[in-house]
Amino acid sequence: MSSTTPQLSLPRYSGTGRVTQARVALSEWTKLHSLRSTRWSLLVATVLTIGLPMLFAAIVASHWGHMSPRERANRQPLDVALAGVNLSQLAIAVLGVLVITGEYSTGMIRASFTAVPKRLPVLWGKLGIYAAVTFLLMLPSVVIAFFGSQAILGRHHILQISFTHPGVMRAVIGGAVYLVLIAVFALAIGAIVRNTAGGIATFAAIFFVIPPLLNILPTSWNNAISPYLPDAAGRSIFSLTHDAHSLAPWPGFALFCGYAVVAVAAAAILLVRRDT
Amino acid sequence: MIEAHGLTKYYGETRAVDDLSFTVQPGIVTGFLGPNGSGKSTTMRLILGLDAPTSGTVLVNGKHYREHPAPLHEVGALLEARSVHTGRSAYNHLLALAQTHGIPRRRVLELIDLVGLHEVARKRAGQFSLGMGQRLGIATALLGDPQTFLLDEPVNGLDPEGIHWIRNLLKALAAEGRAVFVSSHLMSEMALTADHLIVIGRGRLIADTSVDEFVRQASGSLVRVRSPQATKLRELVLGPGVTVTSTEPLLLEIGGLTPEQVGETAAAHGIVLHELTPLQASLEEAFMELTRGDVEFRAGDVVPAEAEEAAA
Numbered sequence: 001m002s003s004t005t006p007q008l009s010l011p012r013y014s015g016t017g018r019v020t021q022a023r024v025a026l027s028e029w030t031k032l033h034s035l036r037s038t039r040w041s042l043l044v045a046t047v048l049t050i051g052l053p054m055l056f057a058a059i060v061a062s063h064w065g066h067m068s069p070r071e072r073a074n075r076q077p078l079d080v081a082l083a084g085v086n087l088s089q090l091a092i093a094v095l096g097v098l099v100i101t102g103e104y105s106t107g108m109i110r111a112s113f114t115a116v117p118k119r120l121p122v123l124w125g126k127l128g129i130y131a132a133v134t135f136l137l138m139l140p141s142v143v144i145a146f147f148g149s150q151a152i153l154g155r156h157h158i159l160q161i162s163f164t165h166p167g168v169m170r171a172v173i174g175g176a177v178y179l180v181l182i183a184v185f186a187l188a189i190g191a192i193v194r195n196t197a198g199g200i201a202t203f204a205a206i207f208f209v210i211p212p213l214l215n216i217l218p219t220s221w222n223n224a225i226s227p228y229l230p231d232a233a234g235r236s237i238f239s240l241t242h243d244a245h246s247l248a249p250w251p252g253f254a255l256f257c258g259y260a261v262v263a264v265a266a267a268a269i270l271l272v273r274r275d276t
Numbered sequence: 277m278i279e280a281h282g283l284t285k286y287y288g289e290t291r292a293v294d295d296l297s298f299t300v301q302p303g304i305v306t307g308f309l310g311p312n313g314s315g316k317s318t319t320m321r322l323i324l325g326l327d328a329p330t331s332g333t334v335l336v337n338g339k340h341y342r343e344h345p346a347p348l349h350e351v352g353a354l355l356e357a358r359s360v361h362t363g364r365s366a367y368n369h370l371l372a373l374a375q376t377h378g379i380p381r382r383r384v385l386e387l388i389d390l391v392g393l394h395e396v397a398r399k400r401a402g403q404f405s406l407g408m409g410q411r412l413g414i415a416t417a418l419l420g421d422p423q424t425f426l427l428d429e430p431v432n433g434l435d436p437e438g439i440h441w442i443r444n445l446l447k448a449l450a451a452e453g454r455a456v457f458v459s460s461h462l463m464s465e466m467a468l469t470a471d472h473l474i475v476i477g478r479g480r481l482i483a484d485t486s487v488d489e490f491v492r493q494a495s496g497s498l499v500r501v502r503s504p505q506a507t508k509l510r511e512l513v514l515g516p517g518v519t520v521t522s523t524e525p526l527l528l529e530i531g532g533l534t535p536e537q538v539g540e541t542a543a544a545h546g547i548v549l550h551e552l553t554p555l556q557a558s559l560e561e562a563f564m565e566l567t568r569g570d571v572e573f574r575a576g577d578v579v580p581a582e583a584e585e586a587a588a
Contacts, residue, residue: 010390010448011387013379013383013419013420015349015383015420017349017377017378018377018378023375023377023378026375027375028372030368030372031361031368034364034368035363036363102361106358106361107355107358107360108360108361109359110321110326111360113325113326114347114355115348115376115377116347116376117325117344118342275321
């Protein structure tokens with residue numbers, strides 16, 4: 001035992017690199033792909049987006065012979081092609097919430113904010129990376145879902161629509177864009193609520209609970225309010241047909257973007273102001 | 277170098293840190309001592325900008341932590357408990373933090389080897405023992421090779437070999453001229469590691485002094501004297517600022533005089549002494565003495581309760 005100063009060969013590092021937005025984004029990419037929950041959620045989202053339309057196409061095709069003319073008239077090819085979006089949005093939203101609440105529940109957020117004490121680059125990095133990953137996965141998924149379901153239906157010569165038919169391309173790509181905005185919206189909710197269960201519950205309330213609740217209201221009220229809810233506004237971008245009580249695609253899309261921007265702004269303000 | 281001025285933090289009505297001012301100098305290990313719940317972790321969070329002070333300021337290397345363009349190159353922090361995502365491997369955890377500053381993979385691998393996590397670097401951090409978690413925290417602190425270190429209870433959960441390793445590491449870092457600020461509720465650990473002490477209780481500064489001075493102050497200058505003529509000696513030494521207590525016949529404990537003064541007084545009057553002992557409290561006793569009444573949680577008359585730091 002010597003009482004003199006111990007000699008320890010510490011490996012030195014002479015770099016002095018600063019924190020930049022691009023570096024934080026790369027860090028967020030590492031964080032995102034290195035978690036199991038990411039791989040599972042994205043796998044589920046992809047399988048649902050592609051698989052559900054295929055399944056529905058096969059079921060519709062096999063029952064077509066037994067359907068009444070009225071029933072047949074109610075079937076829309078794009079409803080089949082984009083059926084998966086309705087379910088995969090849940091997987092995208094849950095992962096969006098987890099991307100940030102996972103850091104709060106484990107304490108990782110303290111390490112993140114110690115490395116990036118200005119904090120906002122972390123939020124922008126998460127939003128940018130997760131939105132980009134969602135788009136890059138979901139765009140091919142909806143396109144495959146469209147052509148795949150059309151191919152199955154095409155064998156029975158039913159419900160055929162061309163990709164170049166007015167509004168079809170917009171609606172199909174719109175399905176992927178809708179999921180990107182869901183990703184952004186959910187991540188912002190997670191940043192505001194900072195709790196996984198609370199974040200998912202808040203998202204589910206806004207998108208799955210409140211819309212059907214409005215059916216209890218008088219129809220005139222329901223028709224006046226419902227189109228402006230985030231859920232309905234967002235859907236208009238991937239719907240081909242629009243009735244009197246739904247917004248046109250672009251106004252609906254703009255409104256949905258507005259909701260996302262408000263959520264992100266609230267998240268940003270709270271992120272900077274609150275203690276961790 | 278860390279400079280805190282009038283640092284105060286309230287969580288709602290609870291005052292976690294109260295008008296704390298201190299300086300952490302480079303080149304030495306500064307121990308940050310206080311019972312559990314005394315505000316150590318809160319102070320650490322305030323230094324790192326994780327929480328905002330209610331009033332007061334704290335500067336790290338001359339700037340607010342948040343203002344540093346490359347904070348990992350300024351301060352290496354080992355944060356309380358776990359600050360690691362349990363689902364991520366140690367390697368990916370370090371890599372993600374390194375990437376925010378453009379620190380290369382090579383550095384990450386180097387530090388994983390240094391802290392002895394090579395075998396488990398690809399395992400999920402959630403499966404780590406407390407000691408492995410602490411080693412990962414040390415690696416995180418070392419990433420940017422900073423000049424200032426901030427470590428919250430680094431020896432918690434480490435085995436003796438690990439404790440020895442950390443102790444040497446802290447001393448080596450200080451010897452290289454870096455500022456090392458290390459919190460602990462374990463006096464014995466601080467006695468072996470720290471050069472300087474900042475002691476707090478209930479969020480207030482109790483002492484800001486060298487380890488030696490701390491012990492001396494807390495123990496006062498008690499001198500134990502055993503003499504067959506104790507009663508006579510007692511009368512001779514009594515005076516302003518001098519206290520004499522007696523727990524058994526022929527034994528005196530004299531406060532306010534040095535052993536030299538007591539011995540000389542005895543000799544001048546021909547008093548026989550059987551014992552003349554300067555009493556020094558251990559760091560542990562000194563700490564207990566100073567923080568008496570400043571302990572937030574108390575388990576009867578036993579040791580201060582093992583409670584979590586106030587305000588998570």
